[in-house]
Amino acid sequence: MAQENKKQVEQITDMEVDFAQWYTDVCKKAELIDYSSVKGLFILRPYGYAIWENVQKELDSKFKATGHENVYLPLLIPESLLEKEKNHVEGFAPECAWVTFGGSEPLEERLCIRPTSETLFCEHYANIIHSWRDLPKLYNQWCSVLRWEKTSRPFLRHREFLWQEGHTMHATAEEAIEETERMLEIYADFCENTLAMPVVKGKKTDKEKFSGAEATYTVECMMHDKKALQGGTSHYFGDGFARAFDITFTGKDNRQQYPHQTSWGVSTRLIGGIIMTHGDNNGLILPPRIAPIQIMVIPVAQHKPGVLDAAAAVVSRLSAAGFRVKSDTSDQSPGWKFAEYEMKGVPLRLELGPKDIENHQCVLVRRDNGEKVFASLDQLEETVSKLLDSAHHALYSKAKRTLEDNTYPCSTLEEVRETMSARGGFAKAMWCGDLACEQRMKDEAGVSSRCIPFAQENLGDTCAICGKPAHHMVYWGVAY
RNA sequence: CCGGGUGUGGCGAAGUUUGGUAUCGCGCUUGACUGGGGGUCAAGAGGCCGCAGGUUCAAGUCCUGUCACUCGGACCA
Numbered sequence: 001m002a003q004e005n006k007k008q009v010e011q012i013t014d015m016e017v018d019f020a021q022w023y024t025d026v027c028k029k030a031e032l033i034d035y036s037s038v039k040g041l042f043i044l045r046p047y048g049y050a051i052w053e054n055v056q057k058e059l060d061s062k063f064k065a066t067g068h069e070n071v072y073l074p075l076l077i078p079e080s081l082l083e084k085e086k087n088h089v090e091g092f093a094p095e096c097a098w099v100t101f102g103g104s105e106p107l108e109e110r111l112c113i114r115p116t117s118e119t120l121f122c123e124h125y126a127n128i129i130h131s132w133r134d135l136p137k138l139y140n141q142w143c144s145v146l147r148w149e150k151t152s153r154p155f156l157r158h159r160e161f162l163w164q165e166g167h168t169m170h171a172t173a174e175e176a177i178e179e180t181e182r183m184l185e186i187y188a189d190f191c192e193n194t195l196a197m198p199v200v201k202g203k204k205t206d207k208e209k210f211s212g213a214e215a216t217y218t219v220e221c222m223m224h225d226k227k228a229l230q231g232g233t234s235h236y237f238g239d240g241f242a243r244a245f246d247i248t249f250t251g252k253d254n255r256q257q258y259p260h261q262t263s264w265g266v267s268t269r270l271i272g273g274i275i276m277t278h279g280d281n282n283g284l285i286l287p288p289r290i291a292p293i294q295i296m297v298i299p300v301a302q303h304k305p306g307v308l309d310a311a312a313a314v315v316s317r318l319s320a321a322g323f324r325v326k327s328d329t330s331d332q333s334p335g336w337k338f339a340e341y342e343m344k345g346v347p348l349r350l351e352l353g354p355k356d357i358e359n360h361q362c363v364l365v366r367r368d369n370g371e372k373v374f375a376s377l378d379q380l381e382e383t384v385s386k387l388l389d390s391a392h393h394a395l396y397s398k399a400k401r402t403l404e405d406n407t408y409p410c411s412t413l414e415e416v417r418e419t420m421s422a423r424g425g426f427a428k429a430m431w432c433g434d435l436a437c438e439q440r441m442k443d444e445a446g447v448s449s450r451c452i453p454f455a456q457e458n459l460g461d462t463c464a465i466c467g468k469p470a471h472h473m474v475y476w477g478v479a480y
Numbered sequence: 481c482c483g484g485g486u487g488u489g490g491c492g493a494a495g496u497u498u499g500g501u502a503u504c505g506c507g508c509u510u511g512a513c514u515g516g517g518g519g520u521c522a523a524g525a526g527g528c529c530g531c532a533g534g535u536u537c538a539a540g541u542c543c544u545g546u547c548a549c550u551c552g553g554a555c556c557a
Contacts, residue, residue, distance in 0.1 A: 011491080020551070039548065095556070116557095150481060150555060157556085210557080218557095230557065269557085300516050335517035342517095353516060363516075479557090 012343070014281045019225040026275055027154040030284045030344045040152035040159030044268070047344065050292035051271055052162060056142060058194050058290070059164065059266070062186050068138040068166060073120045075143075076111040081119050085244040088118060091211020095147040097159075113146040118212065118237075118263060121167040122245035125259075132171050132251050135259060136179070140166040155272030156229075156480050163267035169259045171251070173238065176260035177215075180236040183264040184217045187232035195270065196287040196395040197221050197277050198403050199231055200426075200475055202451030207438050210263075214238040220450045220475065222403045223276035226424035228450050228477040231273060234264035272480070277399050278368075284345030285368055287395050288388040295384060296341045297327035300334050300353030310357050314350065314380070321381040323388075342367060347391050348384065368394055407475070409457075413465045416476060417445035426450065426477045430470035432463035440465050447476040 011029055015022035027033045032048030044052065060070070076099060083089045092115045099111040114120065125137060142164045149157050166183060170176040184201060191197040199219035209216035213235040221229045239258035242248070248256050278285040288294050295318055299311040311327045318325040328337050334351070341349060351363035364383065365372045368391045375383045406425030410416045416427040427447065431437060442448050452472045463470045 018551090024550080035549075037548080091556095147556080149557095208557090216557095233557075265557095267557090298516095302515080304515095331515090333515055333517085333519055335515085335519075337518085338516090339518045351516065355516080 012281060012283055015224060015279075016281075022279075022281070023272075023276060024154065026279055026283050032271070032275075032284075033154045038159075040149055040157075042152075042154055042158055042160075044162075047292060048271065051274070051286070051290060052268055054290045054292060055266075055270060056164070059186070059190060060142070062190065063140050063164075063166065066138075066182060066186070068140045068168075071139045071141050072143065073114075073117050073124065073141060075114055077114055077117075077119055079110050079112060081123060082112050084119060084122075085212050085241055088212035088241075092116065092147075095149060097146050097148050114143075115145055115147045116263075116265075117141065117143075117145075117165055118167065118241060119245075121263075122241050122247060122261075125169055125242075126245050126247045129169060129247055129249050129259060131249055134249060135169060135171045136175065137169040138166075138179075139168065140164055153272075155268055155275070158268070161267050161269065163265050165263060165265045168262045169242075169247070170261070171249070171259060173260045176238075176262050177236055180215070180217060180234045180262045180264070183262070184219065184232070184234040187234065187264070187266060188219045190266075191219055191221065191231045191270075192396065194287070194289045195274055195277075196289075196392050196399060197231065197273060198396065198400040200403075200451060200453055201455075202453035202475065204233075204451055205438055205449045205474070207435055208449055210235045212237065212240065213263075214240065218451050220477075221273055221277060222399075222406060222426065222477075223273070223480070224279070224402070225276070226402075226406050226426075226477075228426065228475075228479040229269070229273045229276065230450075230479065231270060232264070232266040235262060237261040237263065269480075278395050279345070282339075283343035285395065286345040286347060288347040288392050291345065291347050292324060293326050293341075293344075293346050294323050294388060295325040295348045295350055296337075296346045297325060297350045297352060298334055298337045298341075299327065299329060300351055300356075302329060304354050306357060307352065307354060311352050314352060314362065314377070317380065318384060321385075323381075323384060338365075348387055350384075366391055368398075409459050411460055411464055413441060413445055416441065416447065416464065420445055420447055420476075420478070424478070426475045428457065428459065428473055428475055429464035430458075430460050430462060431472050431474045432466055432468045433471045434463075434466065434468075437463055437465035441476060445476070447478055450475040450477050450479065 012025040013021040031045050034043040034045055036043050096112045096115055100107055144160050144162050146160045149159050152159055168179050188199050188201050191199045199221055201219055204216040204218055215236040217234045219231040221231045223229055239260050241261055242258040247259060249259055251257050297311050297315055299307045302308050308329060315325050315327050347367050349365040356362050360377050361374050364375050364387060366387060408419045408427055410419055410427045410429045416429055419427055438449055452474050456473050459473055461470060
């Protein structure tokens with residue numbers, strides 16, 4: 001019954017032919033995105049935005065469940081404020097956009113359109129944190145930020161993008177580190193259990209860590225083209241920003257001290273990850289737990305008496321059971337509708353025609369594997385629930401296999417270079433910890449360090465690059 | 481930012497070499513027949529040829545500039 005090998009959608013370039021073009025085609029044809037008149041600023045169309053709304057809904061409830069509160073800080077940052085933390089401003093200044101006029105009057109101080117809000121949070125925290133009783137502060141904000149990137153691509157690199165940024169302050173370093181790890185765990189859980197995207201959890205090297213952070217943690221995913229995409233990051237700042245912004249509190253011991261800080265975020269880039277992790281040559285494949293429409297009901301021979309009523313009844317039943325369900329009662333042919341919702345990645349299609357109604361059944365077809373089943377209308381809710389669940393697990397396992405099958409242990413730089421140029425994917429190799437070696441890996445093998453995984457393996461005692469004693473096993477790869 | 485490619489109804493293209501009435505397919509609108517994998521027929525609508533200058537009697541076509549998209553690189557989370 002499976003039809004996964006049959007090409008149904010001709011407007012989408014095959015990913016084997018041109019992966020970048022396939023990706024762009026899917027974004028456009030599935031109506032996730034449109035271009036605007038300014039480079040790098042994209043329009044999120046209803047279907048694309050709906051995916052983001054589901055991301056927000058899921059994550060927001062996880063944040064709230066772990067004690068975080070939502071806030072909203074301003075869009076603009078005075079230059080003097082941005083400059084307070086040296087490393088931070090060095091990292092972001094090259095890609096800031098500036099407001100220099102208010103109406104027709106030049107401003108006395110130019111204002112940066114936020115590329116991230118650490119500085120704003122710090123300024124605010126300096127005002128509201130005075131005592132150990134004021135800690136911890138667990139804030140999050142959903143907003144957009146602006147970074148003047150030189151090249152842009154739908155979801156993967158926007159100049160303006162939507163994200164959430166959590167910013168927290170803690171009395172001790174231990175607490176802050178714990179928070180950093182907790183949030184990374186939430187991201188990992190969300191990627192795997194909601195988006196069906198397996199991750200490699202780990203720590204960034206100093207070279208790859210966030211500007212101004214003491215440590216950056218990441219979840220790394222692998223795309224269909226075997227390149228890496230960072231799913232989310234969580235940073236530990238120590239008290240560096242607190243010192244720069246003069247944030248102090250009086251401890252239980254009546255001593256003035258600096259609080260310890262974290263920040264963490266995910267962005268609409270995750271949507272690009274979903275597309276490139278699960279999609280195929282017929283278009284998008286959405287994991288059921290994030291899909292805006294989980295079940296599309298397609299009435300067949302809908303002009304015949306009773307068909308539309310039966311379809312509406314199925315929609316209200318499934319909707320009452322908590323599923324996200326729609327029906328397409330337009331006068332397009334059923335075949336057209338099949339292709340359309342396949343392209344849009346709807347996880348489950350429900351066909352309902354006169355023959356089905358007569359037999360008190362419907363036809364259910366899974367998007368991920370094309371499997372078709374005839375299901376009695378009696379246990380419809382249970383059947384649908386099981387199918388969506390299996391689809392989630394199948395997508396996860398498939399992606400997990402891709403990740404594992406394309407991760408290669410390597411013992412020398414030369415081996416990394418050969419493996420990466422021949423097959424792509426991730427290389428795992430031992431590393432001494434020197435920036436020079438990391439740089440050589442980039443220059444000579446074309447890969448950057450993705451992370452130092454929490455799950456360390458001992459592949460040898462010496463650095464794959466210089467041969468000196470190794471301290472870490474690192475995942476290397478080409479990143480988006 | 482550097483290098484290559486591309487901008488012509490909503491989409492995909494031809495036309496540019498050699499300047500001379502704006503073309504084709506899909507889609508769209510209306511109607512009829514259809515309907516279990518992108519249906520058939522008929523009649524219609526829709527274009528400042530990316531934008532701005534210039535050359536010319538005449539510019540989609542030639543020249544200059546500019547913007548955007550795209551591929552590769554550099555930069556970047």
